[in-house]
Amino acid sequence: MNSINTVPTPDNLYWPPRKSITSVQIKHKSVITQWSDNQHSTFHPIWLRDNCCCEKCLNFITREHLLDLRDIPLDIRPESVNIDEQGALVVTWSGDGHISRYNPSWLFAHSTDKNAENSVEKLLWDASDFSEPPSFKTVDGLINEELLYKALQTTLRFGMVRLRGLTTDKSLVEKFALRVGPIRETHFDRIFDVISKANSDTLANTSHYLAAHTDIPTRESPPGIQILHCRIAEAKGGHSTLTDGFKIAKDIEKEFPHHYETLIKTKWCYANRAGPTDYRWEAPTIGLDDQDEPFEVRLLPFSRAPLKARYEDMDDIYAALRCFMEKANSTQYQIKFPFKAGDLIMFDNRRILHGRGEFYPKTGDRALRGTYVERDDMMSKIREYEQKLLKESKE
Numbered sequence: 001m002n003s004i005n006t007v008p009t010p011d012n013l014y015w016p017p018r019k020s021i022t023s024v025q026i027k028h029k030s031v032i033t034q035w036s037d038n039q040h041s042t043f044h045p046i047w048l049r050d051n052c053c054c055e056k057c058l059n060f061i062t063r064e065h066l067l068d069l070r071d072i073p074l075d076i077r078p079e080s081v082n083i084d085e086q087g088a089l090v091v092t093w094s095g096d097g098h099i100s101r102y103n104p105s106w107l108f109a110h111s112t113d114k115n116a117e118n119s120v121e122k123l124l125w126d127a128s129d130f131s132e133p134p135s136f137k138t139v140d141g142l143i144n145e146e147l148l149y150k151a152l153q154t155t156l157r158f159g160m161v162r163l164r165g166l167t168t169d170k171s172l173v174e175k176f177a178l179r180v181g182p183i184r185e186t187h188f189d190r191i192f193d194v195i196s197k198a199n200s201d202t203l204a205n206t207s208h209y210l211a212a213h214t215d216i217p218t219r220e221s222p223p224g225i226q227i228l229h230c231r232i233a234e235a236k237g238g239h240s241t242l243t244d245g246f247k248i249a250k251d252i253e254k255e256f257p258h259h260y261e262t263l264i265k266t267k268w269c270y271a272n273r274a275g276p277t278d279y280r281w282e283a284p285t286i287g288l289d290d291q292d293e294p295f296e297v298r299l300l301p302f303s304r305a306p307l308k309a310r311y312e313d314m315d316d317i318y319a320a321l322r323c324f325m326e327k328a329n330s331t332q333y334q335i336k337f338p339f340k341a342g343d344l345i346m347f348d349n350r351r352i353l354h355g356r357g358e359f360y361p362k363t364g365d366r367a368l369r370g371t372y373v374e375r376d377d378m379m380s381k382i383r384e385y386e387q388k389l390l391k392e393s394k395e
């Protein structure tokens with residue numbers, strides 16, 4: 001094993017040796033490293049001191065800071081720097097002469113002046129890219145760790161995935177969800193059933209068409225990932241639909257900038273009005289992150305509360321929402337596919353809109369089971385698996 005692996009890092013992760021430090025110098029108060037590929041990084045002294053991972057500064061079990069930021073002098077400077085025999089950067093600090101050591105692989109990965117490294121890219125799509133969700137066929141209905149990872153990564157990239165050839169067991173969807181993260185409970189059932197029986201007089205669930213929507217925008221944070229398992233699909237009709245809301249957002253930004261401005265600014269309220277609970281939340285249809293990129297879409301046409309806006313703005317606001325809804329349900333953007341028994345679909349409920357075609361309850365039974373987990377549970381699971389792969393590759 002490369003000795004660099006023994007240089008501690010502030011986390012419990014394995015940082016594979018990629019770059020080494022060829023030279024280091026102090027310039028004013030900062031530390032400048034030259035890497036084996038001739039790149040340079042400049043480190044701020046407070047940042048370096050803050051990330052010291054000696055046993056005085058870091059709890060090695062919990063990996064929590066022991067050093068209080070307020071105890072770092074604002075004028076702290078590196079007194080001397082060198083590279084030790086293991087390749088670690090060693091900094092001796094002014095004042096108390098404290099010594100810090102940094103693992104170069106960790107340091108390079110965290111240097112803030114390099115280009116961001118290959119995180120999974122979100123790929124936006126429309127109906128010319130897919131006719132069905134990207135799918136994986138299971139062997140004997142088993143989902144091993146590798147397949148689970150691929151499915152999660154696909155959900156991260158395209159917002160959706162389908163697993164096929166699963167059993168139609170009632171417990172499957174919950175067991176699967178729990179492998180991704182804790183179930184995100186809502187004011188509906190923890191695991192929900194969508195059932196229609198061919199010979200029942202009272203239909204618990206209606207069979208009509210459901211326009212493209214996201215679930216539960218009545219909440220401050222709608223559920224991140226929806227998982228739906230088809231157990232019985234004997235009734236005719238009832239195709240599932242999926243639409244990439246982020247792709248629509250980007251296209252509206254280009255084609256109808258005026259509508260886009262309205263969609264990112266105007267808050268719509270979604271409310272569950274049947275009681276006894278009274279959840280409601282107001283937010284724009286397209287939510288942007290701090291880079292002005294979409295991080296969520298919210299649209300549940302059947303639970304939309306009355307618009308609160310000035311009379312003179314209403315034409316624009318309604319036109320913008322209709323533009324979004326028309327795209328979300330159009331053949332250009334929406335994919336439509338049969339949901340077969342033994343299929344499971346998983347999608348980002350804050351990016352992808354889903355819906356259903358009308359089906360004919362008299363022609364057969366239909367049973368779906370679903371639940372939710374959160375986006376950050378999925379992210380954690382993806383990172384956990386990637387870390388496992390990295391650790392295996394070092395052995």
Ligand SMILES: [Fe+2]
Pocket residue numbers: 213214215354
């Ligand atoms: Fe739904």
Ligand SMILES: [Zn+2]
Pocket residue numbers: 052053054055056057058098099100
């Ligand atoms: Zn320390």
